[in-house]
Amino acid sequence: MHLIRMEKIKKIYNNGEDNQVVALKDIDLGIEQGDFVAIMGPSGSGKSTLMHVIGFLDKADSGNYFFEDKNVVTLTDDELAEIRNKRVGFVFQAFNLLPRTSALDNVALPMLYAANSDKSSAEQRALEMLKQVDLESRKDHHPSELSGGQQQRVAIARALVNDPAVIFADEPTGNLDTKSSEEVMRIFKRLNDSGRTLIFVTHEEDVAAYAKRIIRLKDGVIISDELNRNRI
Amino acid sequence: MFFQSIKIAARALLLNKTRSFLTMLGIIIGITAVIVLISAGQGAQELIVNQVKGIGSNLLFVIPGGSGKSQFSAPASAQGIIITSLVDSDIKSLRNKLLAPDIEYVSPEVRGQYTVSYNNVDQIAPVVGEDENFGVVRNINLTAGNWFTKSDVDGLTQVAILGSTIKEDLFGEQDPIGQLVKIKQVSFRVVGVSEPKGVGAFGVDQDTQIIVPVSTAQKLLLGINHYNLISIQVKDADSIPLAKEEVERILRYNHKISDPQKDDFTVRNPQDALSLLSNITSVLTIFLGAIAGISLLVGGIGIMNIMLVSVTERTREIGLRKAIGAKRKDILLQFLIEAVFLTVLGGVIGIFLGYLGSVGIALIGKWTPVVSIGSILLAFGVCTLFGLIFGIYPANKASKLSPIEALRYE
Numbered sequence: 001m002h003l004i005r006m007e008k009i010k011k012i013y014n015n016g017e018d019n020q021v022v023a024l025k026d027i028d029l030g031i032e033q034g035d036f037v038a039i040m041g042p043s044g045s046g047k048s049t050l051m052h053v054i055g056f057l058d059k060a061d062s063g064n065y066f067f068e069d070k071n072v073v074t075l076t077d078d079e080l081a082e083i084r085n086k087r088v089g090f091v092f093q094a095f096n097l098l099p100r101t102s103a104l105d106n107v108a109l110p111m112l113y114a115a116n117s118d119k120s121s122a123e124q125r126a127l128e129m130l131k132q133v134d135l136e137s138r139k140d141h142h143p144s145e146l147s148g149g150q151q152q153r154v155a156i157a158r159a160l161v162n163d164p165a166v167i168f169a170d171e172p173t174g175n176l177d178t179k180s181s182e183e184v185m186r187i188f189k190r191l192n193d194s195g196r197t198l199i200f201v202t203h204e205e206d207v208a209a210y211a212k213r214i215i216r217l218k219d220g221v222i223i224s225d226e227l228n229r230n231r232i
Numbered sequence: 233m234f235f236q237s238i239k240i241a242a243r244a245l246l247l248n249k250t251r252s253f254l255t256m257l258g259i260i261i262g263i264t265a266v267i268v269l270i271s272a273g274q275g276a277q278e279l280i281v282n283q284v285k286g287i288g289s290n291l292l293f294v295i296p297g298g299s300g301k302s303q304f305s306a307p308a309s310a311q312g313i314i315i316t317s318l319v320d321s322d323i324k325s326l327r328n329k330l331l332a333p334d335i336e337y338v339s340p341e342v343r344g345q346y347t348v349s350y351n352n353v354d355q356i357a358p359v360v361g362e363d364e365n366f367g368v369v370r371n372i373n374l375t376a377g378n379w380f381t382k383s384d385v386d387g388l389t390q391v392a393i394l395g396s397t398i399k400e401d402l403f404g405e406q407d408p409i410g411q412l413v414k415i416k417q418v419s420f421r422v423v424g425v426s427e428p429k430g431v432g433a434f435g436v437d438q439d440t441q442i443i444v445p446v447s448t449a450q451k452l453l454l455g456i457n458h459y460n461l462i463s464i465q466v467k468d469a470d471s472i473p474l475a476k477e478e479v480e481r482i483l484r485y486n487h488k489i490s491d492p493q494k495d496d497f498t499v500r501n502p503q504d505a506l507s508l509l510s511n512i513t514s515v516l517t518i519f520l521g522a523i524a525g526i527s528l529l530v531g532g533i534g535i536m537n538i539m540l541v542s543v544t545e546r547t548r549e550i551g552l553r554k555a556i557g558a559k560r561k562d563i564l565l566q567f568l569i570e571a572v573f574l575t576v577l578g579g580v581i582g583i584f585l586g587y588l589g590s591v592g593i594a595l596i597g598k599w600t601p602v603v604s605i606g607s608i609l610l611a612f613g614v615c616t617l618f619g620l621i622f623g624i625y626p627a628n629k630a631s632k633l634s635p636i637e638a639l640r641y642e
Contacts, residue, residue, distance in 0.1 A: 057555060057636045078559045085557020096552040096639065100247050112236055113557040158556070 003165060003197055004031040004054060009063035011049050023049040025220040036192040037199045038211035046220040048170060051201045055088060055168040056080045085113050089159025093171035095151040097143040104139040107157045114162060129157035133187055149180025156187055169200035173207050185210045241570040255538045256578035258531025263582025263611050264589055265524035271590035271603050273517025277510055279599035284506040290469045291502055292476055294318060294462040298495040316458035317487060317496040325482045332482060334467050334475040337365040340459040342449050346416040348442060350402040357398050358441040359415055361449025369465045377409045377424030385445040392420040396428040397439035418452050420444060472501055532618040539571050539626035550630050551638025564631040571623025572616060579615030583608055
């Protein structure tokens with residue numbers, strides 16, 4: 001059984017008349033539970049669009065998308081928000097932490113939008129997540145008081161807090177130096193080793209090297225999809 | 233979820249303290265202005281109404297000179313023309329119970345202004361000549377002494393009742409009863425001091441005036457035979473229209489007037505003036521309230537403006553919140569609560585300041601502050617409504633943002 005299965009997914013951007021950009025052309029894709037996938041490709045290849053569609057941030061124009069064996073193309077915006085909240089976690093290139101808000105509150109944020117959560121257990125849970133990324137000592141720091149690597153680790157803790165089936169990362173090391181990049185990727189690897197499904201977009205080969213499987217896109221088409229033989 | 237939204241809103245506002253305060257200032261000023269101005273209007277209205285009521289609700293005044301068709305145009309005597317039409321025979325007729333069954337008391341009056349002196353103190357004071365019923369008709373009580381009697385009026389006795397201010401001016405702490413004061417070089421014995429009344433209707437300060445018997449004033453001070461005013465107390469307020477007809481009939485008969493257009497007297501009822509004055513003041517109150525309402529509206533637009541800026545500024549935050557599972561209504565609620573929070577908090581501060589302002593203005597205007605629960609609730613309601621109205625557009629705009637576009641926003 002696939003965690004994620006896509007059939008003939010198509011995404012077209014209309015930039016005014018006579019200027020259609022086909023970002024994704026009939027993508028067929030299956031991702032298993034426990035997979036660790038890097039999506040690569042030059043800019044404009046459609047890798048970010050693919051990521052947004054898989055991550056329920058954007059809707060495909062045609063095709064079928066089964067998530068946990070349920071076709072999600074017909075879901076409403078609010079139903080997609082529910083899935084984003086409960087079943088997936090996001091890590092962004094720019095971290096996207098709330099400014100002037102403590103690391104702990106940033107991590108607890110997704111639980112605010114989950115129906116069943118009380119304050120004390122949410123804080124407890126957020127603190128556990130910070131422990132997983134070795135930042136419990138920084139729980140009261142604001143993002144501006146944290147290094148880039150630390151901010152991204154807070155973002156990872158936030159992605160984990162609702163115990164999602166899969167974590168999406170869009171260029172998670174794009175704003176980081178080499179040392180912080182390695183730290184972040186090692187956390188991803190550890191999460192994957194403990195069974196978490198991870199899908200990330202990157203254009204750096206040495207970051208992609210952490211993945212089990214590398215999918216390469218060009219002009220909205222998958223040009224290669226193979227296991228990573230040189231895995232770190 | 234709702235309480236958390238309030239918390240999120242409060243926090244967002246606290247992060248921009250100066251901006252939140254300045255935004256609120258528009259609402260604060262608007263609400264303060266509405267409350268102060270409406271209260272001032274109502275206070276002034278109440279003051280005027282009470283003053284007119286203080287004259288008595290069952291009074292008629294007969295003023296010499298006709299006033300033509302219009303009910304409220306000034307009679308000739310009020311324009312400085314001396315009219316001698318009201319004379320003693322008129323008083324006698326009006327006092328005749330057979331001719332005028334609805335009239336209780338008739339009290340003629342003359343007025344002058346003279347130098348009044350006691351020992352070496354000189355003072356210019358209004359002197360009014362009244363009859364023995366005046367105290368009853370006009371509700372004037374004495375703090376010392378007694379009213380002069382009918383025989384004083386009939387016998388041209390030289391006695392005087394002092395207003396409380398003129399008593400202070402002439403005698404200080406000394407007891408004036410039995411002392412002689414000179415009015416226009418004529419000696420009068422002080423027989424009473426009236427209680428302080430303050431400035432009455434029509435701007436007459438009753439505390440500075442001296443009351444003497446009307447006949448004495450006519451003969452010894454003014455040298456005239458006519459009256460400047462006749463006050464008539466009617467049985468009860470309901471009989472006023474009847475009494476007015478009786479007065480008009482008697483005076484027309486006495487003065488041989490057949491055409492009411494050519495009346496040489498005017499009968500006025502303080503109730504008419506009262507309704508006119510309260511009309512004027514309530515229009516004034518609405519007018520002031522409307523002006524203040526405009527400033528409130530401007531404050532509300534200020535809120536909308538700032539909320540729009542805030543939405544634009546926090547586009548990435550909105551995108552992030554949506555990406556991690558916030559639904560449309562969550563974002564809508566967050567920004568709506570922020571706007572309502574601003575207006576309601578501003579409103580509460582405005583109500584408080586408005587109350588203080590009303591008390592302050594009442595002190596200056598010497599009326600009792602009127603801040604009705606109604607106007608407070610209205611102000612509160614308007615604030616909440618403004619928050620919703622001016623918050624809904626920015627909040628809706630925020631809630632409709634697509635998460636990826638919002639996240640990409642620089």
